[in-house]
Amino acid sequence: MNAQPQRRKERIDRGIKARAETIYALSSLEELAYLLGPRLLFIVGFLALPLILAPWPYWHRVALSVCVLGLVSVSFDFLANQVGLVSLGGAFFFGVGGYTAALLNTAWGLPPVLAIGLATVVGAGICAVLIAPCLPLRGIYFAIVTLMYPLLMTRIIEAADILGGTEGFRGITGFSSVWTEAYGLILGLLVGVFGLRRYLAEDAGLVIRAVKENDQSVRASGISVAGVRFKALYLAGLLGCFAGAYYVHMYRSVGISAFALDLSILPIAATVIGGGGTLVGPVIGSLILVPLSEVLRDFGSLRIVVYSLVLAGFVVFRSEGILVFATRKYQQFERWVEV
Amino acid sequence: MSGTGPILELRNVSMHFGGIRAVENVSFQVEPGEVVGIIGPNGSGKTTLINCITGFLKPTRGKVLFHGRDITGMPAHKVAQLGITRTFQIMRPYHSLPAYKNLVVPLCSPRARRTGGWRGGGRHGDRDTVALDILEELGFERDSRVPYQAAGTLPTGYLKRLELGRCLALNPEVLICDEVFSGLSASEIASLVPLIRRINEQGLTILMIEHRLRELFQVARRVVALSYGEKITEGPPEEVTAHPKVREAYLGSEEEGC
Numbered sequence: 015m016n017a018q019p020q021r022r023k024e025r026i027d028r029g030i031k032a033r034a035e036t037i038y039a040l041s042s043l044e045e046l047a048y049l050l051g052p053r054l055l056f057i058v059g060f061l062a063l064p065l066i067l068a069p070w071p072y073w074h075r076v077a078l079s080v081c082v083l084g085l086v087s088v089s090f091d092f093l094a095n096q097v098g099l100v101s102l103g104g105a106f107f108f109g110v111g112g113y114t115a116a117l118l119n120t121a122w123g124l125p126p127v128l129a130i131g132l133a134t135v136v137g138a139g140i141c142a143v144l145i146a147p148c149l150p151l152r153g154i155y156f157a158i159v160t161l162m163y164p165l166l167m168t169r170i171i172e173a174a175d176i177l178g179g180t181e182g183f184r185g186i187t188g189f190s191s192v193w194t195e196a197y198g199l200i201l202g203l204l205v206g207v208f209g210l211r212r213y214l215a216e217d218a219g220l221v222i223r224a225v226k227e228n229d230q231s232v233r234a235s236g237i238s239v240a241g242v243r244f245k246a247l248y249l250a251g252l253l254g255c256f257a258g259a260y261y262v263h264m265y266r267s268v269g270i271s272a273f274a275l276d277l278s279i280l281p282i283a284a285t286v287i288g289g290g291g292t293l294v295g296p297v298i299g300s301l302i303l304v305p306l307s308e309v310l311r312d313f314g315s316l317r318i319v320v321y322s323l324v325l326a327g328f329v330v331f332r333s334e335g336i337l338v339f340a341t342r343k344y345q346q347f348e349r350w351v352e353v
Numbered sequence: 354m355s356g357t358g359p360i361l362e363l364r365n366v367s368m369h370f371g372g373i374r375a376v377e378n379v380s381f382q383v384e385p386g387e388v389v390g391i392i393g394p395n396g397s398g399k400t401t402l403i404n405c406i407t408g409f410l411k412p413t414r415g416k417v418l419f420h421g422r423d424i425t426g427m428p429a430h431k432v433a434q435l436g437i438t439r440t441f442q443i444m445r446p447y448h449s450l451p452a453y454k455n456l457v458v459p460l461c462s463p464r465a466r467r468t469g470g471w472r473g474g475g476r477h478g479d480r481d482t483v484a485l486d487i488l489e490e491l492g493f494e495r496d497s498r499v500p501y502q503a504a505g506t507l508p509t510g511y512l513k514r515l516e517l518g519r520c521l522a523l524n525p526e527v528l529i530c531d532e533v534f535s536g537l538s539a540s541e542i543a544s545l546v547p548l549i550r551r552i553n554e555q556g557l558t559i560l561m562i563e564h565r566l567r568e569l570f571q572v573a574r575r576v577v578a579l580s581y582g583e584k585i586t587e588g589p590p591e592e593v594t595a596h597p598k599v600r601e602a603y604l605g606s607e608e609e610g611c
């Protein structure tokens with residue numbers, strides 16, 4: 015089939031990764047820069063975004079939407095690819111965080127910072143407790159049941175006319191300036207992504223990986239698998255609820271659209287494009303998806319076609335995702351060798 | 354946790370799967386510090402029996418007692434917390450993790466944190482070091498790449514030891530081995546036998562399911578024989594192998610070891 019079956023691609027690690035994957039042998043500043051460079055680029059890039067986009071308020075808003083989708087996507091990626099729970103409850107996290115913040119702000123008069131903080135911590139707890147009964151479910155069953163949660167919430171709110179009914183809440187306090195608004199969100203995103211990565215690098219993260227690979231062995235080791243999954247659910251909930259709570263304060267209102275299924279579905283696309291299991295990848299995926307969808311706004315209903323084509327293209331040609339591909343290119347030389 | 358009486362006791366344990374009587378009315382006791390062998394032909398219910406002991410299955414009938422305390426139907430991780438651990442007949446390593454990280458997982462469990470892990474080593478060093486110490490004791494050459502290799506790339510001999518290591522890391526009181534010798538060459542088994550002895554001498558009570566009878570009898574001084582889920586006899590190796598029902602169950606092939 016292949017025209018040149020005698021050649022194959024050889025990959026050689028750049029000489030910095032030594033022995034165990036966690037032990038690096040650093041010998042110079044260059045190597046340090048080599049290791050930290052990509053991370054710094056990512057952080058500085060996001061911190062610079064509001065400054066660069068300051069002249070264009072529309073695109074400034076778009077950048078913030080990138081962060082919001084990024085947070086929910088990281089939460090999806092963490093659960094799906096690290097914990098092994100494919101959750102379509104992204105919209106549920108988002109909505110619970112949003113409504114909790116709205117209530118705390120309108121009913122108790124908490125300022126945005128406190129409302130968002132509390133909504134994140136408490137909202138994640140509510141989500142984890144409500145989803146916990148589904149934890150024995152696996153794979154597609156867990157995915158479908160978690161998808162029911164946001165659907166159910168919209169119906170309950172509509173039918174029972176609670177939490178403001180179809181109207182939702184208005185008059186929620188906004189941020190004091192566009193800068194606090196932008197940097198609070200970006201900081202939340204960076205802390206979320208790198209905090210989770212840190213956590214996964216620790217022993218607690220090791221147990222999470224172990225549960226995904228072989229839950230029976232984990233049980234035989236005296237660790238409650240349900241407990242580990244519950245904790246992971248809470249962590250993922252933190253990111254989703256933070257995004258929801260923040261969004262509500264940005265737009266100063268909340269309605270049943272907070273439970274719209276976009277935030278259950280789009281994270282899958284962002285993760286596919288960016289690279290699953292990396293946590294940074296889904297943010298990069300969002301960085302591509304959100305502006306793309308803005309550009310395509312003029313195409314009307316054709317938009318979804320272009321959107322799908324881009325996604326299909328990624329699945330076919332770069333199914334590993336941008337970040338996994340880029341990491342490999344960055345860490346390894348490739349050359350053709352004769353066999 | 355000391356005291357007299359058996360460390361582990363099974364009272365009329367039965368496990369039925371629908372119409373299949375995988376384990377039927379099995380009772381026996383294990384004294385502290387003993388090595389007890391469990392033998393029986395394929396499908397005689399050995400694995401099912403230890404699933405019942407370790408909480409992976411809830412027995413249909415009967416009781417499991419640990420230090421006289423009823424642990425029947427307790428969830429598997431709680432049983433392990435009490436100090437009963439088991440290896441899996443079909444090995445269950447964490448494939449993508451380096452071998453030594455496989456042992457860090459049990460070292461993170463509450464029991465290991467409380468007791469310091471295998472022989473309390475965790476009180477002094479960090480978990481990675483303790484894991485490497487245990488692996489070294491189990492014959493992973495410390496200065497080689499082997500302990501750092503992804504578990505999925507290790508040959509069977511090492512994986513069997515890794516199973517043992519995962520159990521030992523928890524610092525258990527009772528170790529249950531489900532056919533650790535099967536799939537190994539004679540020389541590999543020969544190196545495992547003294548290891549099992551040494552573990553036993555450190556105070557662990559061991560329950561060994563084995564088909565390799567000759568090797569089993571080098572460590573186990575008492576044997577329980579199962580056939581079609583029922584206990585047919587129990588006693589010292591010579592007596593058990595001489596028992597007519599055991600000979601019948603093994604069709605006279607017990608010396609070959611399946």
Ligand SMILES: Nc1ncnc2c1ncn2[C@@H]1O[C@H](COP(=O)(O)OP(=O)(O)OP(=O)(O)O)[C@@H](O)[C@H]1O
Pocket residue numbers: 370373374375393394395396397398399400401402442
């Ligand atoms: N989960 C289950 N559902 C139904 N039947 C089962 C189940 N587990 C085991 N069995 C049946 O119970 C019987 C005993 O199986 P078990 O695995 O305990 O045997 P074993 O003595 O460990 O055999 P081997 O020497 O092959 O490991 C077999 O007939 C098996 O088919």
Ligand SMILES: [Mg+2]
Pocket residue numbers: 399400401442531
């Ligand atoms: Mg078996």
